[in-house]
Amino acid sequence: MSYDYQAPLRDMRFVMERVLDAPAAWRDCAAFADLDADTAAAVLEEAARFASEVLQPINAGGDRQGCVLGNGGLQTPAGYAAAYTAFVQGGWPALPCSPDWGGQGLPLLVDAALREMLSACNHAWNMYPDLLHGAYETIKAHASDELKARYLAGVASGQILAAMALTEPQAGSDLGQLTTKAVPQADGSLRITGNKIFISGADHDLTPQIVHLVLCRLPDAPPGTKGISLALVPKLLPDGSRNTWAADGIEHKMGIHGSATCALRYEGATGWLVGEPHRGLAAMFLMMNSARLHVGLQGLGHQEMATQNAVRYALDRVQMKAPIAQHPAMRHTLLRLQALTEAQRVIAYRAALALDTAAHHADATTRQQAAWLGALLTPIVKAFLTHHGFHSASAALQVWGGYGYVQDYGIEQTLRDARIAMVYEGTNEIQAIDLLQRKVLADGGAALKLLLAELDAEARRCAAEPALRDFADALHTQCDAARDATASLLQDQGGLRSRTLNVADDYLFGLSHTLLAWAFAASARAALQEPDTAWAQAKLARMRYGAQWLLPAAAAHWQRVRTSTLALPEVNAAS
Numbered sequence: 050m051s052y053d054y055q056a057p058l059r060d061m062r063f064v065m066e067r068v069l070d071a072p073a074a075w076r077d078c079a080a081f082a083d084l085d086a087d088t089a090a091a092v093l094e095e096a097a098r099f100a101s102e103v104l105q106p107i108n109a110g111g112d113r114q115g116c117v118l119g120n121g122g123l124q125t126p127a128g129y130a131a132a133y134t135a136f137v138q139g140g141w142p143a144l145p146c147s148p149d150w151g152g153q154g155l156p157l158l159v160d161a162a163l164r165e166m167l168s169a170c171n172h173a174w175n176m177y178p179d180l181l182h183g184a185y186e187t188i189k190a191h192a193s194d195e196l197k198a199r200y201l202a203g204v205a206s207g208q209i210l211a212a213m214a215l216t217e218p219q220a221g222s223d224l225g226q227l228t229t230k231a232v233p234q235a236d237g238s239l240r241i242t243g244n245k246i247f248i249s250g251a252d253h254d255l256t257p258q259i260v261h262l263v264l265c266r267l268p269d270a271p272p273g274t275k276g277i278s279l280a281l282v283p284k285l286l287p288d289g290s291r292n293t294w295a296a297d298g299i300e301h302k303m304g305i306h307g308s309a310t311c312a313l314r315y316e317g318a319t320g321w322l323v324g325e326p327h328r329g330l331a332a333m334f335l336m337m338n339s340a341r342l343h344v345g346l347q348g349l350g351h352q353e354m355a356t357q358n359a360v361r362y363a364l365d366r367v368q369m370k371a372p373i374a375q376h377p378a379m380r381h382t383l384l385r386l387q388a389l390t391e392a393q394r395v396i397a398y399r400a401a402l403a404l405d406t407a408a409h410h411a412d413a414t415t416r417q418q419a420a421w422l423g424a425l426l427t428p429i430v431k432a433f434l435t436h437h438g439f440h441s442a443s444a445a446l447q448v449w450g451g452y453g454y455v456q457d458y459g460i461e462q463t464l465r466d467a468r469i470a471m472v473y474e475g476t477n478e479i480q481a482i483d484l485l486q487r488k489v490l491a492d493g494g495a496a497l498k499l500l501l502a503e504l505d506a507e508a509r510r511c512a513a514e515p516a517l518r519d520f521a522d523a524l525h526t527q528c529d530a531a532r533d534a535t536a537s538l539l540q541d542q543g544g545l546r547s548r549t550l551n552v553a554d555d556y557l558f559g560l561s562h563t564l565l566a567w568a569f570a571a572s573a574r575a576a577l578q579e580p581d582t583a584w585a586q587a588k589l590a591r592m593r594y595g596a597q598w599l600l601p602a603a604a605a606h607w608q609r610v611r612t613s614t615l616a617l618p619e620v621n622a623a624s
């Protein structure tokens with residue numbers, strides 16, 4: 050059986066139109082006022098065709114071949130460059146960019162569905178354009194008019210690709226330790242010197258021009274993160290000459306072999322300041338937050354790819370006189386995969402819709418509240434969806450048994466590729482700390498209250514439907530647990546910072562389950578409005594399975610958040 054991808058277009062439309070009612074939200078945004086559901090659906094159909102017909106056929110070959118760094122520069126696997134040329138010619142990089150800079154001006158929500166499909170079909174290839182929108186937003190918001198005129202239209206169109214150069218050998222998540230130097234020059238440029246590692250897409254053969262957004266320190270920089278600046282460092286200088294940075298090598302990784310992950314050496318490279326001096330992290334957060342949403346969509350893409358192939362295999366594979374999909378153990382696995390994938394699509398798309406509202410809604414208060422929700426949801430999408438991207442791929446491999454462990458069936462590549470998403474763009478542990486300390490406790494739970502009010506409203510709507518009262522009860526239970534756990538942490542904020550760090554992971558998973566309860570409930574209610582009764586009943590059954598079998602796991606997470614007061618013991622080497 051081949052390892053193939055069929056874009057879940059019907060479910061994507063169901064989430065956008067039925068669950069989230071995105072077309073109504075678009076009508077309140079001047080930038081999207083003329084966009085209707087059918088037009089968005091037509092865009093997604095073309096995106097699905099590109100992903101399945103252009104990207105998926107080169108996925109396995111790219112994994113086997115990998116990237117090569119030699120005297121001729123860095124070469125990507127066969128077919129990658131041609132696929133990228135087709136991607137640019139199709140206008141896909143420009144999808145969510147402003148028409149002022151040559152973009153198509155479509156919502157991030159539509160772009161999110163595109164990113165899910167690209168990641169499902171070829172995660173490694175998608176690494177090259179996946180940073181483009183974040184780079185576009187960062188340059189548009191913080192760069193000088195001269196830099197915008199020079200680079201922004203090219204980034205929007207995809208004719209220029211971008212890389213994010215943060216990590217150094219001694220400075221991973223602790224960016225305060227970075228040492229890359231930026232010395233101002235008489236002509237207004239910066240002279241950049243330092244080393245960076247783990248830089249995705251730093252060099253390649255897909256485009257002649259690549260711009261690096263580099264975190265660095267000016268000579269008068271204060272220590273720590275308050276002394277970090279941001280510079281734009283191009284591969285080709287304005288006069289066409291090659292800049293003085295080099296890829297010292299490429300990392301030989303567990304997965305995403307077709308993605309060039311480089312170690313970089315800046316040897317007095319020419320760059321220009323982006324944003325204010327010593328305020329580089331504030332500028333870079335636009336790119337980082339965009340990247341975190343996209344990484345979450347990578348996890349979703351892996352889940353979808355693994356799930357649909359596992360289901361097809363299990364329906365076809367006969368053991369003990371029946372397809373293995375009929376055996377209870379396998380049925381549990383498959384239903385879990387389906388329920389998680391479909392519910393997490395709702396969560397991810399809700400985050401994208403919040404960001405669209407924050408950027409474009411006519412009302413300032415609505416924009417601000419949407420920005421809070423988008424910020425709150427982003428670390429959850431990144432951490433929770435990538436966690437299940439990997440673990441769902443592992444569960445799917447189990448469906449194949451021994452066949453899944455060999456390369457012939459494709460699932461082992463999905464498993465390998467999915468693992469990195471839990472690590473880069475801020476580890477999932479960092480996302481948990483960010484969620485609890487910066488997105489919940491820092492504002493006294495104000496953003497969380499907005500979210501829970503939205504979830505409470507859904508619970509009330511479900512309670513009014515006799516067939517959905519179990520969903521309403523489950524959602525009420527999860528919302529109450531989230532409130533109680535958060536209240537206990539808010540009361541202890543004074544001198545117990547260590548407690549919040551100890552329970553951050555549990556808090557993220559607890560709140561993620563609260564969102565799962567909402568996604569199950571909202572999807573079930575929307576299914577009742579579907580004219581296709583058979584499709585609706587199948588959807589309803591999967592959502593009910595998720596509510597009954599998956600939500601009980603939240604209780605352990607919330608219990609640890611509420612009651613964990615013990616200090617963690619020191620870790621010592623075993624004797």
